Amino acid sequence: MSGTQAFDVIIVGSGAAGGMAAYELSSAGLKVLMLEAGRDYAPGTETPMFQTQEDAPLRGATTSDKPAGFYDATVDGGAEISGEPYTQANAAEPFSWWRPRMLGGRTNHWGRVALRFGPYDFKPKTRDGLGFDWPIDYTDLAPWYDKVESLIGVTGLPHGIENAPDAPPGVQLPPPPPRAHEVVLSRAFENMGMKVAAIHAAVLTRPLNGRAACLYATQCTRGCSSQSNFQSPTVLIPPARATGNLTVLCNAMVSRVDVDDTGRATGVTFHDRETGSEFSVQGRVVTLAAGTCSSVRILLNSRSDAFPNGIGNNHGFVGKYLMDSVEFSRSSRIPMLEKVPPQNDDGIFTPHVYVPWWLVREQAAGKLDFPRGYHIEPRGGRRMPTTGVGSFVDAGSATYGDELRAEVRRKYGTFVTLIGEGEMIPNEDSFCELDPTTKDKWGVPVLRFHWKWGESEIRQTMHMQTTFNEVFRRLGGAPDTTAFQMPQGGGAVHEVGGARMGSSPQNSVIDSYNQCWDVRNLFVLDGAAFVSSPDKNPTLTIMALAARSSSRILELVKSGGL
Secondary structure, three states: OOOOOEEEEEEEOOOHHHHHHHHHHHHOOOOEEEEOOOEOOOHHHHOOOOOOHHHOHHHHOOOOOOOOOOOOOOOOOEOOOOOOOOEEOOOOOOEOOOEOOEOOHHHHOOOOEOOOOOHHHHOHHHHHOOOOOOOOOHHHHHHHHHHHHHHHOOEOOOOOEOOEOOOOOOOOEOOOOOOHHHHHHHHHHHHOOOOOEEOOEOEOOOOEOOEOOOOOOOOHHHOOOOOOEOOHHHHOHHHHHHOOOEEEEOOEEEEEEEEOOOOOEEEEEEEEOOOOOEEEEEEEEEEEOOOHHHHHHHHHHOOOOOOOOOOOOOOOOOOOOOEOOEEEEEEEEOHHHHHOOOOOOOOOOOOOEEEOOOOHHHHHOOOOOOOOOEEEEEEOOOOOOOHHHHHHOOOOOOOOHHHHHHHHHHHOOOEEEEEEEEOEOOOOOOEEEEEEEEEOOOOOEEEEEEOOOOHHHHHHHHHHHHHHHHHHHHOOOOOOOOOOOOOOEOOOOOOEOOOOEOOOOOOOOEOOOOEEOOOOOEEEOOHHHOOOEOOOOOHHHHHHHHHHHHHHHHHHHHHOOO
């Protein structure tokens, strides 16, 4: 690509934030260049939509090059990528950094749970004095949630649950009905005072914009050749390309934002991942949507005379207050599910129901020993079995033949898992910085992670364990006696923060429209912008913020403000 060709906007990244920005800005007539670090990817032809485990090597088991299983959509990625290391400040408390290298990024692999942040989530410090408040509130983002949900297709029903916002009528798609195990679990939840809600999932239950409704096929984490779930390379990038205004360049590993003598961004520099050659491209506006930690790394490596510590880092906030969801799970066998006759109820990949945080008022009254909540996602059912069914029979059992098959069939479908997704309060001990000595294969400094769960997260997780085992007990199941251990940082693959938005350059990296305080034609659109990490999965909010920021970019470009 010619280094002299200038674009209106350069977008680094092609996932939730990058895809949304490309869709919005290309549709508005701006000339956009999208740079993706991974290879091109075509879900329509590459997705293993119907293959079963017996067709896969090792029956689909995880391997070093397929850490989420043989059929998982993630290409050339995972927590470890050859030639692209990262380091740990403390090996006893490591941080896991999951990175895909493909067009569409994590939107190909994610679980599709799409929850709105609630009003309390934007003002946590005001409520309990901990963490930080966002410079925006729910009303600022609500219309953008509406727009994104209507565009990509999100299920849901109005429930009127505190701090779990409902969408306006007509915005969301009807949710799928609860499955047998979800009906059983819901009885226990409701008996314990938990209100059960229909899931908000980015999966079509009705045709939308030429996309087919879900076929109830294999896991959404494989991708979707029928375009029934949300992926950036099926829902956002194709219509953006159709405008003629979007250019996509894959295998472009961006290392820094380039600036001129006045401190204005002029474009970015990247390496071709296949040849190693270095190139620079020019643009009037630069947007970072590479993923939380990748965008932070680019900012830190964008050093110059004007920004000796990296762009946006004049006050030392870049990389600070890194967060992840507190993701904790426990499993049990529910004997009453043995008597459920087999039926065609695979459903969508996400749970069909979930439990929003139900102790908001008790927490506000100081009745709990931790300050922030979690939601519960139940998993179970009779999807296509894996080799894991072997664990249904004790390893020391002499059962074999027809008796073995009968025992597996009896227990199949009786196992359930409860997953808690909790809020982490930002702390000064969780951050990333440039490693002083280690570089990637292109000679670019890599990130070094510092990680520490706070006492609040530990107590919250202990509450999850107690709650889950009580649910199992009420249904006749045995408690999960696995030794208590906090999840690994980054394990939820929900990392956010590191370039947070705020009300001034003295307390943040970007403003309320994701615009960098130091370089006004630079925007950070992804999860790095987050001020807090509520008990809701982050992807929908990333997209809503990206759509809102794109509108701001368009306004400023047209007015000459950039």
